[in-house]
Structures are given as C-alpha cells and as structure tokens.
Amino acid sequence: MKWGIVTLFPTMVADALAHGVIGKAVQKGLVELATFNPRAYATDIHQTVDDRPYGGGPGMLMRVEPLRASIADARTQLRRAPVVYLSPQGEMLTQTLVHELSELPELIMVCGRYEGIDERVVELDVDREISVGDFVLSGGEPAAIAMCDAIGRLVPNVLGHVDSAAEDSFSNGLLDCPHYTRPEQIVNLRVPDVLLSGHHGEIAKWRRKQSLGRTWLRRPEMLEKQELCGEDQQLLDEFVRESKS
Helix, strand or coil, X not given: CEEEEECCCHHHHHHHCCCHHHHHHHHHCCCEEXXXXXXXXXXXXXXXXXXXXXXXXXXXXXXHHHHHHHHHHHHHHCCCCCXXXXXXXXXXXXXXXXXXXXXXXXXXXXXXXXXXECHHHHHHHCCEEEECCCCCCCECHHHHHHHHHHHHCCCCCCCCCCCCHHHCCCCCCCCCCCCCCCCCEECCEECCXXXXXXXXXXXXXXXXXXXXXXXXXXXXXXXXXXXXXXXHHHHHHHHHHHHHC
C-alpha cells in the first residue's frame, strides 16, 4: 500500500511512522510513504504557505496555490489514490471505514494547519473528508498518523499473527475482552482461572462473554446494533447478573 501525505511537517509524520509494526512494514516494503510539503511549492522568496481569510476573523488559512500544487504532485505519483482531507467536519473514522481504506492500493491524506484550508480546495481536489473524533487538533498530522497506523496494521503480513486484527475492538462490532500475562497474581488480583485451564472451548466462551459484557458496560449503543444469537444473549445475561450480584 502507498500513502502520500500532504503536510507542512513531513519529518513529524515520517518519524512517527518509523516505529513499531508500521515502521517494520515500511522497512519491508509492505507500505510505502511519501510526503509532499506545500512549502516546497510556494513561489515567493519567503515560501509563504498561509494567508488571511476573506471576511476577517482570527487565524490564518493555508494558501491555495502551494497546497493545490502539492496535491497535484501527489496525484501524479499516486494515480489511483483518492484524496482525503483530515477535518473535524468529516465523517467519523471507524473500524469499518479503516477496513475499507485498507483495501485501497494508494491513499493521499491532506493535513490542514492554522484555521484550515480554502473551501474551494475541498471542492476541487478532495474526494473525502474524515475526522478522527469530535475534537480539534492544531493540525492534521496527528490524525493522519493515527489513520495510517489503523490502516497499516490491516495490510497483509504487517501484523505478526494473522488473527491479531480480527480480534481487535470494533472488528466484530464489540469491544475486545480483557487480556492477561505473567505473573499470575499482582497484589491481590489473579488471572481468571479459566485462562489457566488449557480448556480452549471454555476460554473462547469466557472471552466472548467478557467481550459482550464489556461492550454492555462501556459502549451499550454498540450492542443496540447487534443481533445477538441465543448463545450470545445467554452469555450477556449471565454477565449482567454476575455484575449486579
């Protein structure tokens, strides 16, 4: 998969994505990263990339010409890529959308700065606006990094275990179950006995029950979208009774 990121801070993005599983994926050539800095496309001696908004008001906007030129250059190098603008006004990034984006061969992400970008650039050059949450960042770079990380781990062979991504929270419409490792006891808290039993069927049942229960406790609106089978409903009912006892 190839990513093209339009950003005024290319080293910020490249450095963040040089670590962990995504960094290893880049080293192995499983994903490719290219950055396009609008400042490099500015035509004045000061390489100006911001300007005052029409109508007045606080803040500045990214200048149209260098921004459009950097997007155009990205398009020439990633010809099959849709252009995504990271914006708090965009559609919410969900695991379902992450799966959809991970199936693309190429993707261009535009990181805004200051008060944003000219609306005409959105209309002319952007295919999709995506938000990572109902909050405002000082720039789109952290959002692009988060999106690359979420997408990249779904690219084949990026994760060490093929089932790792399938068991993530949201992948099956539920939150993930709790996990434990050594030691068996910390202070007065022990690893649940079932996880030490070696009984794979009971372990799978416990994990499913915990996943259902944790979703009920923390994100009940997610359960409203699920059509639970009889066994799942029974497991959830057990969890609810146990949590109230």
